[in-house]
Amino acid sequence: MTETVQRPKEARRKKRAPNTPPTAQVRFPVGGAKTLAEVQYQRLLDRITTMELPPGAAISEPDLASEAGVSRTPVREAVQRLAREGLVEVVPKSGTFVARIPVSALPEAVIARRALECMTARAAAQFATRSQVLSLRAVLEEHSELAEIGDREKFHKSDEKFHELVATVGRLPGLWRLVQQVKLQLDRFRRLTLPEAGRLQLIIKEHTAVVDAIQARDPDAAGAAVEKHLSGLQLHIETVVAAHPDYFIYDADPTDLLKI
Amino acid sequence: MTETVQRPKEARRKKRAPNTPPTAQVRFPVGGAKTLAEVQYQRLLDRITTMELPPGAAISEPDLASEAGVSRTPVREAVQRLAREGLVEVVPKSGTFVARIPVSALPEAVIARRALECMTARAAAQFATRSQVLSLRAVLEEHSELAEIGDREKFHKSDEKFHELVATVGRLPGLWRLVQQVKLQLDRFRRLTLPEAGRLQLIIKEHTAVVDAIQARDPDAAGAAVEKHLSGLQLHIETVVAAHPDYFIYDADPTDLLKI
DNA sequence: CTAGTATATCTAATATACAAGTTAAAGAAT
DNA sequence: ATTCTTTAACTTGTATATTAGATATACTAG
Numbered sequence: 001m002t003e004t005v006q007r008p009k010e011a012r013r014k015k016r017a018p019n020t021p022p023t024a025q026v027r028f029p030v031g032g033a034k035t036l037a038e039v040q041y042q043r044l045l046d047r048i049t050t051m052e053l054p055p056g057a058a059i060s061e062p063d064l065a066s067e068a069g070v071s072r073t074p075v076r077e078a079v080q081r082l083a084r085e086g087l088v089e090v091v092p093k094s095g096t097f098v099a100r101i102p103v104s105a106l107p108e109a110v111i112a113r114r115a116l117e118c119m120t121a122r123a124a125a126q127f128a129t130r131s132q133v134l135s136l137r138a139v140l141e142e143h144s145e146l147a148e149i150g151d152r153e154k155f156h157k158s159d160e161k162f163h164e165l166v167a168t169v170g171r172l173p174g175l176w177r178l179v180q181q182v183k184l185q186l187d188r189f190r191r192l193t194l195p196e197a198g199r200l201q202l203i204i205k206e207h208t209a210v211v212d213a214i215q216a217r218d219p220d221a222a223g224a225a226v227e228k229h230l231s232g233l234q235l236h237i238e239t240v241v242a243a244h245p246d247y248f249i250y251d252a253d254p255t256d257l258l259k260i
Numbered sequence: 261m262t263e264t265v266q267r268p269k270e271a272r273r274k275k276r277a278p279n280t281p282p283t284a285q286v287r288f289p290v291g292g293a294k295t296l297a298e299v300q301y302q303r304l305l306d307r308i309t310t311m312e313l314p315p316g317a318a319i320s321e322p323d324l325a326s327e328a329g330v331s332r333t334p335v336r337e338a339v340q341r342l343a344r345e346g347l348v349e350v351v352p353k354s355g356t357f358v359a360r361i362p363v364s365a366l367p368e369a370v371i372a373r374r375a376l377e378c379m380t381a382r383a384a385a386q387f388a389t390r391s392q393v394l395s396l397r398a399v400l401e402e403h404s405e406l407a408e409i410g411d412r413e414k415f416h417k418s419d420e421k422f423h424e425l426v427a428t429v430g431r432l433p434g435l436w437r438l439v440q441q442v443k444l445q446l447d448r449f450r451r452l453t454l455p456e457a458g459r460l461q462l463i464i465k466e467h468t469a470v471v472d473a474i475q476a477r478d479p480d481a482a483g484a485a486v487e488k489h490l491s492g493l494q495l496h497i498e499t500v501v502a503a504h505p506d507y508f509i510y511d512a513d514p515t516d517l518l519k520i
Numbered sequence: 521c522t523a524g525t526a527t528a529t530c531t532a533a534t535a536t537a538c539a540a541g542t543t544a545a546a547g548a549a550t
Numbered sequence: 551a552t553t554c555t556t557t558a559a560c561t562t563g564t565a566t567a568t569t570a571g572a573t574a575t576a577c578t579a580g
Contacts (some may be wrong), residue, residue, distance in 0.1 A: 035352070035533070061562070071535040076562085080337060081344065092295070093541040093562050108434040111383075115375040115435075123371075174368040175375075178438055295563070321532070331565040336532085353532050353571040 036070050041078035043068070048087050048098055049184070051191050055247040059088060059096040085184055100249035101185055106237055109182045114230045116175045117163060121210055121226040122219035123170030132169045136211045139165060140204065147200040155200060162207055166226075169214070192240050192247065203229075296330050301338035303328070308347050308358055309444070311451050315507040319348060319356040345444055360509035361445055366497055369442045374490045376435045377423060381470055381486040382479035383430030392429045396471045399425060400464065407460040415460060422467055426486075429474070452500050452507065463489075 044064070047053045065075045079096055082088045086105075090096040128136075139162045146155040167176035206229040213221035241248050304324070307313045321339060325332045339356055342348040346365075350356040388396075399422045406415040427436035466489040473481035501508050 037533080060560085062560090072562095073534055073536090077337075077340060079562095080340070084341065084344075090562075091542090094543075095561055104431075105434055108432055111379055111432065112376065112435055112438060115379045116372065119371055119375045171364075172368055172371065174365055174442075175372055178372060178442065182434075182438065297563085320530090332532095333564055333566090339532095350532075351572085353530095354573075355531060 035074070037074035037077040040064070040068060040070065040074045041081055044078050044082060045087070048082070049187050049191070051188070053098050055098050055100040055188075057098045059098065061096065085181065087184060087188075101188055101247060102251045103237070103241060103248050104251050105185045106189055109186045110230060112182045113179055113186075114227055116179050117166070117226050117230060118223040120163075120167040120170040120172050120175050121214065121222040123172050124166045125170075125214045125217055125219040125222040127171055128169050128214050128217070132165075133211065133215045136162070136165060136169070136214065140208055140211060143200075143204045143207065147204060152195060152200075159203065159207075166210065166214070189237075189240065192244055193236065295334070297334035297337035300324070300328060300330065300334045301341055304338050304342060305347070308342070309447055309451070311448070313358045315358050315360040315448075317358045319358065321356065345441065347444060347448075361448055361507060362511045363497070363501060363508050364511050365445045366449055369446045370490060372442045373439055373446075374487055376439050377426070377486050377490060378483040380423075380427040380430040380432050380435050381474065381482040383432050384426045385430075385474045385477055385479040385482040387431055388429050388474050388477070392425075393471065393475045396422070396425060396429070396474065400468055400471060403460075403464045403467065407464060412455060412460070419463065419467075426470065426474075449497075449500065452504055453496065462492075 044053075044059075053059070059079065061072050061075050061079060065072045068075065079088060079090065083090050083096075086102075087099055088096055089099045124132075139158060142158045143155065143162070146158055163179065164173075164176050167173055167179075206225065209225040210222060210229065213219075213225050304313075304319075313319070319339065321332050321335050325335045328335070339348060339350065343350050343356075346362075347359055348356055349359045384392075399418060402418045403415065403422070406418055423439065424433075424436050427433055427439075466485065469485040470482060470489065473479075473485050
């Protein structure tokens with residue numbers, strides 16, 4: 001090992017004074033200059049959420065690397081991140097697999113979203129400016145346009161944008177980031193549900209109720225509207241799980257019992 | 261580059277059938293077999309939360325690596341993870357620094373904790389068994405013991421254990437994981453506050469109120485008790501920020517404005 | 521002395537090489 | 551045929567080497 005590492009550079013070039021940030025000036029991270037690892041992460045995330053890589057599918061770091069024409073390093077970084085987010089499971093020295101959806105995580109995610117987004121909506125009702133309300137209405141209009149075309153993919157993106165905007169207006173963008181994390185498993189689940197007739201219209205209607213409450217500066221109504229909006233999913237979990245039994249995992253987690 | 265990578269291994273050994281998990285058997289991750297990267301993460305996290313590495317401090321991957329006697333790879337993995345958690349900021353090709361505490365994140369964290377833990381307490385009041393209530397009381401007793409000794413460090417650990425146990429009893433362990441994430445910045449902040457007389461006793465009192473409500477199977481009371489417990493912090497933010505101005509960063513995030 | 525430029529040296533990002541462990545398939549023994 | 555053993559190929563974890571960008575100092579011109 002490098003046990004006896006002597007560092008003769010003790011008296012090297014004067015280093016930046018401690019507690020000094022990169023530089024006093026602000027640094028604007030350029031959006032286009034994405035790191036390779038970031039790209040690999042997005043690619044993998046996409047393939048997982050679209051179920052191109054279904055739960056249980058094997059993932060090979062070397063294969064992904066050569067497919068993408070990069071080395072294993074950025075691929076590995078992406079895999080590590082996905083593992084922490086619960087989307088892949090890596091077994092040391094053995095293999096990496098797309099994680100099954102833990103059924104217990106689904107109702108939990110719904111509960112977390114309700115709690116968090118209820119707050120963002122209340123805050124939005126408190127802080128929204130007239131222009132922000134118009135921005136929200138603009139997103140609603142976008143919803144309608146995409147629903148008419150029938151582009152469920154873009155509609156979903158627009159849906160996300162709505163929720164993010166509510167959080168931003170409520171000055172609680174951090175809460176949206178938490179929701180995003182929890183949403184990962186929910187989104188995979190949603191892919192397995194059949195498109196119901198009128199579902200898009202229902203979403204638009206519920207979103208509109210939220211905006212109305214925000215415009216009326218009525219936090220209680222806004223929170224209630226969000227709660228109503230986010231309570232839909234729970235019911236048909238069982239039927240979907242029954243249809244794809246090996247995409248899910250029942251996690252009654254023995255450690256939980258030990259802890260108590 | 262490896263542009264023309266030919267893979268002649270197309271007809272190689274038969275791979276595991278798709279959608280097959282690591283193995284049918286359950287695999288119990290051995291607690292002791294921590295990966296080097298994990299160790300490095302814990303070490304760095306500790307040095308950051310204890311303010312041994314204060315906000316703004318420079319971090320050098322090679323230095324950390326040689327100090328710990330490992331290569332840069334596991335160190336880098338730890339740094340990446342901390343970056344995603346908002347505890348360090350890495351400027352590509354330039355340097356890595358302990359992140360300043362974003363002041364806006366503090367009230368946000370309090371709000372998120374309130375929303376989330378209110379739910380866990382309500383759920384706990386709904387599901388708690390008699391034995392679980394006794395476990396909660398045991399933790400309360402531990403609180404008292406540690407408060408008498410005056411060991412604030414262990415008291416904090418015990419405090420965490422309490423909140424985690426409430427979430428577990430409420431069958432919402434995922435919500436506690438979210439809270440943990442949000443707590444990272446709060447904990448750094450707490451390190452900067454002076455120990456107030458009677459603070460520990462107040463915490464015990466408030467925790468006791470939560471347990472009482474859970475035992476009484478009164479979700480509303482439990483939720484209210486948690487809300488009350490978690491509303492304390494907010495006030496003295498300004499004074500602490502004034503005392504350590506360069507440990508914080510005011511993030512009115514210009515991108516937020518563009519998004520609207 | 522000041523402003524601008526060059527350059528040496530730091531950094532993190534990526535690539536490659538090696539080590540340690542797992543697993544599946546082939547082969548041997550029953 | 552069946553079960554055990556062996557073994558080779560494949561896995562991730564870690565170490566090292568290379569690349570490219572950023573920055574502080576030294577230097578040059580005015």
